[in-house]
Amino acid sequence: MLLQESRTARSLLSILFSELVRRVAVLQGIAQQETELHTQGSRMGFQHRRGTDTQTHGKPPSEVCAALCSVPAAKPKMPRRWPCVGQVKHHCLNGFQVDSYDVTVEEDLGEIQLIKIEKRKYWYQDDWYLKHVTVKTPLGDYLEFPCYRWITDEKEVVLRDGRAKLPRDDKTQILKQHRRKELENRQKMYRWKEWHPGFPLSIDAHCHSELPRDIQFDNEKGIDFILNYSKAMENLYINRFMHMFQSSWSDFADFEKIFVRISNTISEYVMQHWKEDFMFGYQFLNGCNPVLIRRCTEIPKKLPVTMDMVECSLERNLTLEEEVKQGNIFIVDYELLDGVDANKTDPCTIQYLAAPICLLYKNLENKIVPIAIQLGQKPGPENPIFLPSDATYDWLLAKIWVRSSDFHIHQTVTHLLRTHLVSEVFSIAMFRQLPAVHPLFKLLVPHMRFTIAINTKAREQLICECGLFDKANATGGGGHVQMVQKAMKDLTYSSLCFPEDIKAKGMDSKEDIPYYYYRDDGIRVWEAIKSFAEDVIQIYYESDEVVCEDVELQAFVKDIYMYGMRGMKSSGFPKVIKTREKLAEYLTVIIFTASAQHAAVNFGQYDWCSWIPNAPPTMRCPPPTEKGTVTIEQIVESLPDRGRSCWHLGAVWALSQFQDNELFLGMYPDEHFVEKPVKEAMAKFRKNLDEIVSAITERNKNKKLPYYYLSPNRIPNSVAV
Numbered sequence: 001m002l003l004q005e006s007r008t009a010r011s012l013l014s015i016l017f018s019e020l021v022r023r024v025a026v027l028q029g030i031a032q033q034e035t036e037l038h039t040q041g042s043r044m045g046f047q048h049r050r051g052t053d054t055q056t057h058g059k060p061p062s063e064v065c066a067a068l069c070s071v072p073a074a075k076p077k078m079p080r081r082w083p084c085v086g087q088v089k090h091h092c093l094n095g096f097q098v099d100s101y102d103v104t105v106e107e108d109l110g111e112i113q114l115i116k117i118e119k120r121k122y123w124y125q126d127d128w129y130l131k132h133v134t135v136k137t138p139l140g141d142y143l144e145f146p147c148y149r150w151i152t153d154e155k156e157v158v159l160r161d162g163r164a165k166l167p168r169d170d171k172t173q174i175l176k177q178h179r180r181k182e183l184e185n186r187q188k189m190y191r192w193k194e195w196h197p198g199f200p201l202s203i204d205a206h207c208h209s210e211l212p213r214d215i216q217f218d219n220e221k222g223i224d225f226i227l228n229y230s231k232a233m234e235n236l237y238i239n240r241f242m243h244m245f246q247s248s249w250s251d252f253a254d255f256e257k258i259f260v261r262i263s264n265t266i267s268e269y270v271m272q273h274w275k276e277d278f279m280f281g282y283q284f285l286n287g288c289n290p291v292l293i294r295r296c297t298e299i300p301k302k303l304p305v306t307m308d309m310v311e312c313s314l315e316r317n318l319t320l321e322e323e324v325k326q327g328n329i330f331i332v333d334y335e336l337l338d339g340v341d342a343n344k345t346d347p348c349t350i351q352y353l354a355a356p357i358c359l360l361y362k363n364l365e366n367k368i369v370p371i372a373i374q375l376g377q378k379p380g381p382e383n384p385i386f387l388p389s390d391a392t393y394d395w396l397l398a399k400i401w402v403r404s405s406d407f408h409i410h411q412t413v414t415h416l417l418r419t420h421l422v423s424e425v426f427s428i429a430m431f432r433q434l435p436a437v438h439p440l441f442k443l444l445v446p447h448m449r450f451t452i453a454i455n456t457k458a459r460e461q462l463i464c465e466c467g468l469f470d471k472a473n474a475t476g477g478g479g480h481v482q483m484v485q486k487a488m489k490d491l492t493y494s495s496l497c498f499p500e501d502i503k504a505k506g507m508d509s510k511e512d513i514p515y516y517y518y519r520d521d522g523i524r525v526w527e528a529i530k531s532f533a534e535d536v537i538q539i540y541y542e543s544d545e546v547v548c549e550d551v552e553l554q555a556f557v558k559d560i561y562m563y564g565m566r567g568m569k570s571s572g573f574p575k576v577i578k579t580r581e582k583l584a585e586y587l588t589v590i591i592f593t594a595s596a597q598h599a600a601v602n603f604g605q606y607d608w609c610s611w612i613p614n615a616p617p618t619m620r621c622p623p624p625t626e627k628g629t630v631t632i633e634q635i636v637e638s639l640p641d642r643g644r645s646c647w648h649l650g651a652v653w654a655l656s657q658f659q660d661n662e663l664f665l666g667m668y669p670d671e672h673f674v675e676k677p678v679k680e681a682m683a684k685f686r687k688n689l690d691e692i693v694s695a696i697t698e699r700n701k702n703k704k705l706p707y708y709y710l711s712p713n714r715i716p717n718s719v720a721v
């Protein structure tokens with residue numbers, strides 16, 4: 001019997017192994033004289049938690065006992081039995097280390113169905129992370145038993161071999177029962193809870209430490225928002241400003257005091273060009289919130305723009321109506337912000353929100369530029385329509401208000417609700433309804449990594465009452481909750497189907513709108529994911545009937561509909577999936593949202609929002625109600641003060657960072673699948689993704705504003721930051 005133990009290089013504490021007791025196992029009905037059992041473990045929980053170099057010499061050992069559940073060859077219908085085949089004692093090991101143990105087996109065990117690993121607890125924090133177990137037969141065959149779970153306290157894990165099985169594939173009582181028990185246990189651990197009325201349900205846990213050990217971050221300190229924001233401000237040399245609330249900057253150049261040291265190519269370009277109309281328009285296509293712009297098919301009544309107003313902006317000698325008909329007019333409407341309460345948590349600073357409507361025009365250079373902005377939803381004399389032909393500061397302040405409104409929708413709707421909270425729904429449903437042996441669990445679990453954990457931490461420190469979010473954001477103090485509640489009505493299944501959503505907005509024509517890189521790259525990545533999902537489905541579902549009969553899949557889909565979408569028919573989320581085609585689309589929605597969509601709206605936050613006048617997280621004066629009165633002083637007074645600017649920068653910096661050892665799209669180091677066809681499908685997926693990376697790199701060459709957020713080598717597998 002062989003035992004292999006590995007650890008992450010970071011782990012500096014010792015691991016104690018005990019000896020392994022040897023027995024005979026009979027595999028696949030053939031009597032064997034010797035069997036080898038390999039177990040591979042890593043990431044000892046106590047080392048990461050404590051984060052010190054403490055040595056454990058002299059401490060009592062923790063023990064892990066391995067057992068094989070088998071059906072004897074001679075009596076295949078006999079109920080399970082659990083002969084103990086090994087006892088693992090940890091020895092002091094550092095880094096990745098492998099120990100091998102020979103054991104003697106003298107008993108005919110029959111075909112091995114399950115492996116049970118038990119652990120004895122001897123001292124504080126001796127949790128054990130088991131990656132997988134390999135059983136080797138004397139004939140040289142290997143049976144893999146993936147685990148990738150923590151064994152804590154006095155607990156045990158019972159493992160199936162790595163071949164993925166649908167519920168209908170399991171014929172024996174032992175396997176059926178194991179499947180059922182696993183889900184029963186998971187459903188006790190992963191419970192739904194309503195965080196706020198009308199929200200998609202989230203995990204039932206008050207804090208990160210209450211979460212099941214398997215989904216916690218390795219190092220909770222690493223995702224402490226307070227610590228990370230403070231560290232970011234320190235690294236950016238701006239922490240001297242962090243308590244300077246109510247202290248205004250003197251002019252735009254003054255913002256550079258907190259900017260110049262930390263600028264990068266894009267943010268610097270933003271700083272230099274933020275006032276220009278083309279830059280304002282470009283961000284609707286390729287900034288960090290490229291999801292709001294849509295083609296305008298009719299000028300809404302609430303925006304009474306006339307031809308006179310926009311004539312000097314139109315370049316084709318057409319009327320506004322004709323331009324609309326030709327598809328050259330676009331619109332962004334921030335109606336959702338109408339009626340949302342502004343942050344009142346600081347009595348010394350009154351903060352304001354607006355709900356603008358912005359009309360845009362595709363000019364002869366195919367650039368999208370703004371041509372009219374109304375800052376409120378109700379037209380009237382106190383709600384003028386601002387135009388590029390207005391006084392410089394009138395037009396600039398109107399654009400700043402749109403940028404600020406865009407920031408709010410981006411953070412709360414595009415980012416929080418439509419990637420973080422939605423992915424958490426998929427994740428909880430997966431843990432509750434799909435056992436580890438299910439092919440769709442194996443497919444999805446890498447895309448759910450740390451999602452519940454990051455959201456729980458955010459609810460604990462960031463977006464809770466009195467959380468960090470309140471410090472600098474005008475939608476803090478409860479406004480963000482109202483926004484999510486309102487945005488739920490637009491959270492439809494079709495809006496998460498990327499190509500369909502782009503089409504519904506009238507933004508699908510590459511010919512008409514040539515510089516929409518978010519769309520172009522998004523479609524490529526969507527297609528690659530869909531093709532991968534189709535390949536995997538093809539392996540396990542030989543017909544649509546098999547999809548219909550998969551009770552676990554159907555329970556998963558139903559959970560998402562009932563608890564995630566709150567049973568709202570209008571969401572368009574399916575209650576049941578009947579075909580392989582629909583299943584491929586459904587899985588693509590899940591994987592794309594968790595990976596590509598989140599990357600597109602998360603990792604550009606520093607690029608686009610660090611130059612504060614381009615994305616003010618709050619406004620400290622009400623929107624202007626007349627033209628001709630705006631001064632530079634009024635604009636600076638409206639923009640965030642030094643303290644709020646500083647916290648905002650710390651936030652967008654911290655949120656834009658990749659994690660250490662980030663796993664990017666298609667990287668699956670945990671081998672949940674063992675079948676060759678799936679490994680081939682993964683290799684094909686990675687090849688497709690590599691081609692997309694090359695095409696994007698080529699396209700970006702010599703561009704002043706490269707678009708790289710959807711390059712697969714920059715798309716993490718899951719929502720984890």
Ligand SMILES: [Fe+2]
Pocket residue numbers: 415420598602719720721
């Ligand atoms: Fe995020």
